[in-house]
Amino acid sequence: MSLGSRNNLEKRNLKRQQIVLGVGLIAFFSFVDEAFAQDMSFEIDEAESAEAQAGAKEGQEGKAKASAKTEVGGDVLSDLAGAEEKEETVVAEREHHKLVTEEIYAVQRIYALRYLRFELAPSIALTMNDQYISHNAPAVALNFWVTNVLAVGANFLWYQGFENQSDLTFHVGRSTRLGVPITEYQLGAHLNFTYVPIYGKFQMFNEYIFQWDSYLVGGVGLMRTRPYPVVDPNRNFDFGFRVAFNVGIGIRVFITRYLTAFLELRDYMYLERLENLAIALDDERTNPDTWLAEDATLTHNVAAHVGMTIFLPFDFDYRYPK
């Protein structure tokens, strides 16, 4: 507590003592004469007017105090003992006020709790890092939030039929006589952890408030891929499963307590054996063992996921301390 407010408290206590003393004297003399207390109506107006009158009477209280001293001052010892008691009362009051005048913060509740809720997240994945082919895919993810900031989950992407080859592959081949080995994806299925280290809120035009968070995601899974026959059109590749790792970052904006929109950038990494740039001669040309490059290449598919999430159950309860 500041020094200034402590002085104010002492002044208020002094005033209170004076008022109590004044009222005590009035009560004493009223018993001697007649009882006027029955006229009180206990109305709010009365209380307010009494407060107003109290202020107006402050000037008179000084005089009452002076007269009280002359009238009560018969027994000096008891007066001294009474003064000590008052001092103790003042100290106790100060201690009491110290306790109740602590600073209290009003904290807004977290807008939407994720704890022990499922999150269903359909999205569209768009390739961001490949000029030759876009591995676009519809995707769906399911997460379970173990705590309010940590979730375990899985996602599934279906690529086949949604991929697009760019004109660049064709143009490069035509202008420079170079074949660019590219890969076709069929599906991806991944397990992942999600962690929310950053959260915040935005206000729009000082009118609406949006809660949002940013999260890190990472995990491991499988991708089913095969090379496109670019170098030798006679090659016919089968799909195969590859172990893939993924890591990403995303942002989620709460539209309601159960519905959000999200944008996520995730890198799916796996080892791919690309098409062999050399064509074997004679009968070996039809041997599938000669179709793939000897070494595997670390391949990145950086995908931007754009979608919605639905939290289940829709409602949740806040837990309050007693």
Add this chain to the structure above:
Amino acid sequence: MMDARVMRIIKRFVLTVALMLGCMASFGLPSTQAQDVEISGPLAGAPAVMHLRVYREGRFQVKPAVAMTLQDEFDRAILFGGELNYNIFDFLGVGVWGAYAGIHITTGLTDEVEDKGLSNDRNILSLPDRRLFDDQIGEIQWIAAPQAVFTPLRGKLGIFEELFVDTDFFVFAGVAIVGVEERADVNKIPTCDELTEVCRQSQRERTSRVAIAPTFGVGLSLYFAEFMAMTIEWRGLPFAWNTSGTDESGDPRGDFPDDQIDSDDHLFKFNHLVSLGFAFYLPLDATISHTEN
């Protein structure tokens, strides 16, 4: 290999699930929308936030920035420049963004063509000498873009519940004037009828021009002080140019080489870049809103 029937079923399933989720989200769900809570009493009609720092209104913004092009086919440009804005309102500013491409880095594809490209009678105009391919690729030289900046969202974010930073999200749009350097116009006959020094020389000859393109993007500002913020932004500027310096189209029979390098070979490309900047605001002190309350 999975047959077409199974694929169709899976596709149909994915679409059905997506549709169902969309419908569920739209209808019949409890409407717990905190943003729509109607407030009565002393807070009725009050703004969402009071006494907030007005970072932009009535202030100039000077922002040195460095930018890098993304998804480049043959050449990656690193641009150095900046932005000068005047913010008419807290949510709207006008200004100009400009940058000069001080550094150019060839991509892996350019290196591959230099190492392994092949030339014959059909593509000799496109690639006279593979070792000189680096000299014929197109480059962005500079960009100037008058633009309007709209800041609809502002707020703050907390990192690990420890560090809290004022933040705003902005979008911008304008017109970009782009200085482009490309391979100079050349005809196959007589220049590159066969591989001669004259043909090789045509690979090195350059021409500059100005392309006009729309530009737009989004960004995020993180305020470290009342007078300074770090910004990260993405910018798109789609326009047509010849990135490879090769003969790609122009023939009246369709999209087929016409044995000329000219404006017909300018192919549409969605160019985009990401930039990092530090914005300084003048005057240095931000005002506080609703001080009369």
